[in-house]
Amino acid sequence: MKLLGFLKLLCFGAAALLSVAATAEDRTVLIGYAAPLTGASGSIGASLVQAAEIAVEDANRQGLHINGHKLVFKLLVQDDRSDMRTGLLVADYLVKSGVVGVIGHWNSGVGIPASHIYNKADVVQIAQATTSHAYTQQSFPTAFRIVPHDDENAYYTAEYVVRQLKAQRIAVIDDQTPFGNGYARQFAQSVESFRGNIVSQYGISSRTSDFNAVLKNIRQQNPDAVFFGGLDAQAGQLARELRRFGIEAPLIGVGGTVGPQFLKAAGEAGNGTIALEPGPASYKGAQWQQFDKAYKSRHGDDMGLYAPFSYDAVQVLVAAIRQANSLERHRIVAAMHQVRHNGLTGPVAFDEEGNLANPVFTIYQVRNQKWTPLKTIGGKK
Secondary structure, X not given: OHHHHHHHHHHHHHHHHHHHHHHOOOEEEEEEEEEOOOOOOHHHHHHHHHHHHHHHHHHXXXXXXXXXXXXXXXXXXXEOOOOHHHHHHHHHHHHHOOOOEXXXXXXXXXXXHHHHHHHXXXXXXXXXXXXXXXXXXXXXXXXXXXXXXXXXXXXXXXXXXXXHOOOOEEEEEEOOOHHHHHHHHHHHHHHHHOOOEEEEEEEOOOOOOOOHHHHHHHHHHOOOEEEEEOOHHHHHXXXXXXXXXXXXXXXXXXXXXXXXXXXXXXXXXXXXXXXXXXXXXXXOOHHHHHHHHHHHHHHOOOOOOOHHHHHHHHHHHHHHHHHHOOOOHXXXXXXXXXXXXXXXXXXXXXXXXXXXXXXXXXXXXXXXXXXXXXXXXXXXX
């Protein structure tokens, strides 16, 4: 009898140990990351992913537990190549891989169609740069953005151009993409609301470097400023062409222009270019200093302007999971609408559409072939 009791106790103890081991078992949680690592916007992708990787490591150090399991976050990175068809394949792959949420996409022309796939699967999508307002105007409960949308960007850009630069005659060019055309359209409307005058509007291919016909007409119009709705590399080529045609009016760029790619493409012709970007010009505090040190120790000084937003996107998803106390997709979606997070880029919360609430912006100008912050605007009033 004593032996039987001992064996029962031994079996019970072993079962208890196994139960503890099973309860304490780590659980891998996949976070999807979709960005261009190649293609038209490929130059930005590496910096975005590197910042996200640091965010994942920081999240894992926090030791988040749900239902007795320690969560181990892992980034599942996919290259969408700035291409809509590739982006749809990426979105489908990430959903089928069981991710709890997706950080992406960079381009509005990719992020908007991909959002349909994420919404159908009840997967949170946090866009690190899908800035077209149309993305959140679809009323998908799964769609969020960590940066301001283009209507806000365009409004503040127009206000600065008309009221600060005192430009009254403005020519507008866009690259005929959802991003560039939408931004240009809203910019033009805002200029007129500030009683500025749009002297002309032109559309060109996002793949062309031939601005001859457009600039011949613009030169005759003698504008005070030339606005371009398009990506940084093409904007740099346009800056060179403006000077070649003898057009001295400053070039006005869009979000995503500020960075080394434009400076490389424009050379000295880029001096005087104005662009508005999300976020404050400089970040302060222990959290930022820790991130800055970690990034530079691994990747040097090549941090892109949007890298801190990429970091915050991962962190706010983790914060929503913590708040939901669940890995169920619909619970994470619900938590995202209530989350409040103090990030590298400032306080992060979302409005009813999923837009960043109370965004901050900085106006930059190229001086001596370097981007220089001029003014910070927006934020909570």
